[in-house]
Amino acid sequence: MRQIKHPSIEQVELTDLMYALSDPTRLEIVGRLAAAGRKMTCGEFDLNRPKSSLSHHFKILRAAGVVETIIEGTEHMNALRLAEIEQKFPGVLQSVLSALRQSP
Numbered sequence: 001m002r003q004i005k006h007p008s009i010e011q012v013e014l015t016d017l018m019y020a021l022s023d024p025t026r027l028e029i030v031g032r033l034a035a036a037g038r039k040m041t042c043g044e045f046d047l048n049r050p051k052s053s054l055s056h057h058f059k060i061l062r063a064a065g066v067v068e069t070i071i072e073g074t075e076h077m078n079a080l081r082l083a084e085i086e087q088k089f090p091g092v093l094q095s096v097l098s099a100l101r102q103s104p
Contacts, residue, residue, distance in 0.1 A: 004062065006062055007065045009065065009084045012065030012088060019060075020066050025047060025057050026066075027096075029078075030067070031101075032045060033079070033080040040077070041076060042054060042058065042078065058078065066080065066085065067081065068081050
């Protein structure tokens, strides 16, 4: 079974992180993962977007180090790398999530 490549936390750059969070769809994905507090399958994100579009957004989130995708059987389980990001960039992701929770 193939593995999905993720950058190590040392490879994660703040500019890549901010770019990944600059898109409303990706921001919604991150917000939902944070709110759920658990791994979620791609199918759980009902965002009214084509599957190819969601795949693209997850690819950008993975490349930026925001999300980790683990293949479990036939499912792609996505988890927010919150603890790692908070350790490298204290307060950045928490501030974004806080602002997201306050927006209408």
